[in-house]
Amino acid sequence: MNNPKAHKTALHEKEGVNQPESISKSSIEHITNLRRKQPSAKELSDGILNGDKIALSRAITLIESTNPSHLEKANEVIATCLPHANKSVRIGITGVPGVGKSTFIEAFGKHLTSQGHKVAVLAVDPSSSLSHGSILGDKTRMEELVKDENAYIRPSASGDTLGGVARKTREAIILCEACGFDTIIIETVGVGQSETAVHSMVDFFLLLKIAGAGDELQGIKRGIMEMADLIVINKADGDNIKKAKLAKTEFNRALHLFPAKTSGWQPKVSTCSAVTHDGIDDVWQIMNEYFSLTKENSYFESRRSEQNSHWLTETINEQLKNRFYNRPDIAELLSQNKKAVQNNEMSPFAAAHILLEKYFGK
């Protein structure tokens, strides 16, 4: 039994214990192959178009990569997927931490998958680049949705700038749609300008609130109220129901004071409980009313075209900045000129002019 000459691998650590026969040679080969091989752009896009979530995740990782050599491959995957995207509704959800976004998305997402929809959840949260996405930490709140075959959850991309994070999310939307997801939910906690960024990539914008002490409108940014197509007062359960109804009235009144939207839609207010699921279906009904209206009056289409051209400009702006600041000779000259400007030896405008001339090779 004991073979003192047996080759010592990790699986032969204990004398007399041999590698179990149950590990088949072919599965070892399979795993080694997987590890060795980086999938090609075609393999990734084929996988995505076949509804393969692993290929989708790998492609999104490629998009998020800061390695310049990945950029070309990522662009190739996006280009192949693009003609298959667009067939979806894109919903933005915002609200302060603790309002119940994750719990709501779990309940809402399950409601949609139970009706045969395929739901992808993405996040724009520039503050979470260090913790690698709020959704990841929240996955416990989305326990059921995470396990759901018809759902896909992806934490926020990391990045230094909101522009970068937002662009990656926008590209991820395209890939999710090509992968067959018909409802895309983009969550944001609304740090900095992230609400505006999310608003510019979705068809419908939902603001989640909870009933407070009767001063609902305090501390709420006017811009966010203006963006909202629907305000949902969450946690309308137990003792909270009455307060939630009062808050609904107050928000309704406030919303009517805003000028009419170009979409022709009058923003609505509803109540729900992400815990008891009361009102979750109403939210979905309201969204469908909105989609019917805006598809009929062609606002839906024209808004998407507008968003596309907006993202063209945004992407150029972002890449120009990146390329400029990342070029070593520019970085060096910038730090020299900064000192000169600080010491009043040069005006900021002259310094900027010199740097730009150098960059554009004049």
Ligand SMILES: Nc1nc2c(ncn2[C@@H]2O[C@H](COP(=O)(O)OP(=O)(O)O)[C@@H](O)[C@H]2O)c(=O)[nH]1
């Ligand atoms: N009673 C009640 N509690 C809720 C509801 N929705 C969320 N919560 C609770 O509120 C807390 C924050 O929820 P979470 O989904 O993590 O909020 P997020 O930070 O906006 O993602 C959790 O303890 C939830 O269980 C609701 O509809 N009713």
Ligand SMILES: [Mg+2]
């Ligand atoms: Mg959350």
